[in-house]
Amino acid sequence: MTETMIISLLTITVRAGVSLLYATLGEIFTERSGVLNLGVEGIMLMGAATAFAVAYHSNSAWLGLAVAGLVGMLLSAIHAFLTVTMQADQVVSGLALTLFGTGLSSFMGQRLGPGGTTMVGLQAPTFQRFSIPLLEKIPILGPSLFNQDILAYILYLLLPALWFFLYKTQPGLHLRAVGDNPTAADVLGIQVKRSRYLYTVFGGFLMGVAGAHLSMAYLQGWAMNITGGRGWIAIALVIFATWDPFRAAVGALLFGGINALQFRLQAAGTEIPAPFLNMMPYFFTILVLVFITWGESFRKRLGAPAALGNPYIREDKK
Amino acid sequence: MKIKFERRLKEAKWAVFVVPIVSFILALGFGGLLLLAFGINPVKAFQVMIQGSLGGRYAITETVVKAIPLMLTGLGVSVAFRMLFWNIGAEGQLALGGIAASYVALFLSDSLPNFLTLPMMVIFGMAAGAIWALIPALLKAYLNVNEILTTLMMNYIAILMVEYLYLGPWRDPDGYGFPGSAPFPDEAILPRLIGRVHLGIVFALIAAFIIWLIMSRMRWGYEIRLIGENPRAAKYAGISTTKNMILVMLLSGALSGLAGMAEVSGIAHRLYQGLTAGYGYTAIIVSWLASLNPWAVLFVSLFMAALTVGGDQLQVAMGIPAAVALVLQGAILFFVLGGWVFINYRVRIIRTTEATQVGELHD
């Protein structure tokens, strides 16, 4: 493969991975606090639809992005309220969120165009790609990593920041404790319920941004199933990454890359049919799951939140 | 001041009925507001929805048609949930069932006498769904791997398999580019009863009966119930959790596989894109709303199907996006989820932050 091909491959991979990584990071933080949010797909769709609609009508891409983030926060707040305060089942609540988000975004997509028509086919202000002057000169990595849109660049900074927060700060430590042993955290004065709310809503924000990236940067338009299952992929990615931000980045590149690559590979005439390539990530995720559960020590080392999925009820604990 | 939830001594019976009804009303209210926000008359919209789903023979048959896969997958899922096995994989099990049934229809029907084709499709469909469910079951039973995540992953793999097949090797040569397999021969098509309602409804009714029979009249049902309620007591009573996990999942997967067979054979008459339209996920909601009761599953499936069909009608008649149905479904669920807590807990507002634990006796 020539250098140009590598660069173009890498560029597409990164582009495809950005929204996936945003969503995955959001779910990582949510799950780290002990809450399983299966509504990622719905939140991303709402993020995409809202961002596009607001951007179109206000002519500001940033406003669209901001509102998308807000919408993500609002939707995940509903999930937090139901699961943390009302102690409802996390699986069902997440699925309800997906249903709701899918429906509402579709509805909006058909009705928020000019004069109440469809948004499909419209043009709205978007986040264009641009290259960063000095950094783009780096061989191979330069033209691919540093020729992206602003959201990607923000992500480059966000990723290490989140990693630092999680592993090097006191609040990050508390988050890790809450997801693994909420009783111990509670006894030591850490507010378990508040943490769950906080991180679920934060996760929702990132998911909203992830959706916005799809309609405002990656695909630049609105279509009904614009996420194409990326929300579900993000959930798989969280496990694949064993709840770690940097590994999530690797995973997002892998998943996103495979997705984007399938056309290239078909064109190049490879034997492996595209869907099989697409299946590999899920298959690997199952393997990772088996690995983590089977080797108890792996699980502890890799930090799967032990309290994931269980509502924390102080009264029942005694 | 804090709001505390206290566990009730007994389930509040009134809440079991009141909560769904109130939730439905609240959701309708929410939906109505949404429609108003977009300049649509909610009353008229709801009227159209009811008309489209329940008004007249065509409407009702369409509702039933949409309900059939929900019924079958809902029943399958509810059996697994009884044992606290969170089978999120109905979607994939349905897909595999469709694939297997399509295989018979497209490739084996020639070598089979006509009257055997459908039965073989049923058997293959159920078997495929069962096998697809078996893998996560084994992983959980022997390695204790979280079943929510494994069944979810299996869904993707299954959906991709379907896609691969109807876009690739099983693609309809005369299809003019429409995504789907070649159409099934006549002997592979489920006969229709009324309108588009096909034999699948009979499958659903039989399945409901069988599940009901198992749960309420058979030893196995008692064992499943006990495992779901208190696995330690079940072990003490000599019941094997591993064996039952596997058996129950085989049954669960088989039912979803049957749903897949019914869809490809009774509705589309081919393996097609719309097979994986989310029935498997809606099934979870259906069985949850039905409190895992088989007859309630039938009823709730009809209800959800009515919403969907009503939504379609809304699109056709008033140009309002059919997606409204999804919004309503989601909203109903939210309200039910929120209201569910009142069945088992009482709300108490307390003024001080006194710890109120009961004394713990040493073991």
Place this chain on the structure above:
Amino acid sequence: MSEAKTKYAVEMRGITKRFPGVIANQDVDLFVREGHVHALLGENGAGKSTLMNVLSGLYQQDEGQIYLHGKPVNIQSPRDAIDLGIGMVHQHFMLVESLTVTENVILGLYPTGLVINMKQIEDDIRELSNRYQLNVDPSAYIWQLSVGEQQRVEILKLLYRGAEILIMDEPTAVLTPQEADKLMNILHQMAQEGKSIIYITHKLHEVMGYADRVTVLRKGKRVETLDTENTSKDELACSMVGKEVLFQFDKADREPGEVVIQVEDLKVVNDKGLPALKGVSFEVRQGEILGVAGVAGNGQRELAEAITCLRPIKGGRVLVNGRDVTNCPPRDAINTGLSHIPGDRLGRGLAANLPVSDNLVMKVYRRPPIATGPLVDYKEVNSFSSRLVDNFDIITPSIKTPSRSLSGGNQQKLVLAREIDASSGALVAFNPTRGLDVGATEAVRRELLEQRDQGAAILLISGDLDELLQIADRILVIYEGEMMGEMAIEEADIDQIGLMMAGERQDNLSNSSNE
């Protein structure tokens, strides 16, 4: 007045704590001096843990006052307690396994602000660890540590927060003898440095060996407080166990018949992999109740589970009616007619949300007439259930009521009914009257006696010595997985039993009166 008070680090005066149905602490006084190791001695239910939970802020007392160094204090939460310098190490550790020692220690604090300065904190922790010879590596992950080391991390947590008063709740329960020794030395050293240690235990040798002073509690009340150098094991055992007996039962004399349950050199391991039973042997005959006495946590639960095929047996044999049932599947135990009344009815004995009838048929649902082939005849289930409810006088609105709604006593009667009906003469009862009120307790004991009169062989494992004294024919005492001694009820000497429960072997007792 204040002069006299300040020599005590902790004063608890007149503490009363009530829970629904029971007075856990009644007007209890506890005075602990600075630099002392003060032991809190008592049987199960004596109120030791409750008292300490009050001191450490988990509970609030209903009456009474706490003073620290002479000043009255109000402790509303564990946070308050820690701020006042009081910390408790519980039997169940509060550690996050996936985090390191350092990370666990600083949870909830912000020692270096928002960003963790790991190096500095680790150094501080290492210094503390060295000072008290805790030997804990700050960078180790909790899951890598042994139980003893984890316990020392808990101590470290308290020290790091400046605790001056440390409460240890039965700390050696989870330790090997070597680790226990190590721990005691550490505690001793902390006391030397001026810290006050309160030490909950039921083990006499620990009290005599390590404590400066001991307060004995019994049934919620303080019996006495002594300097350990002025007392003996005998005296303490006597205080601990007391001589009251609640009710009198008329026990018919019976000649015990054939051996029904036979246990030979039983070796069983507990959940943590440590030996729970170290070679226990005994027999239970027809028509007798063999009581097993001992303080909770000495292998009783493992014994009950091993005999009823719910726990693997590592060595030795169990025979029921001559059949070897060692390590058989639970279903075999049911088939040989061995019944089990479990220690926690809601944990293992009942499915709380299922109706009474479903719970009653748990052992017989496979047999005719209730089952015919794969089907269950619910008419039969109902008549069977009704019969049992009548016979055993279980008070319930209907047989379809979820068993959760029954009172504790009736839930226990439900379990009893089911087990007695299904047994063919062999019964293992573990704490059968735990948590029941007086009336229910009497009913259960009466029922057990009734069964014994009809020829059943009953192994009664109970933490309630009174219960055993009332209805057992013979008593065995178990301590740390071994049998300390055995005696017929007519010859039962409470003092001796008390000593055995606290670690003295029967052979060492009889002649000498003082230790």
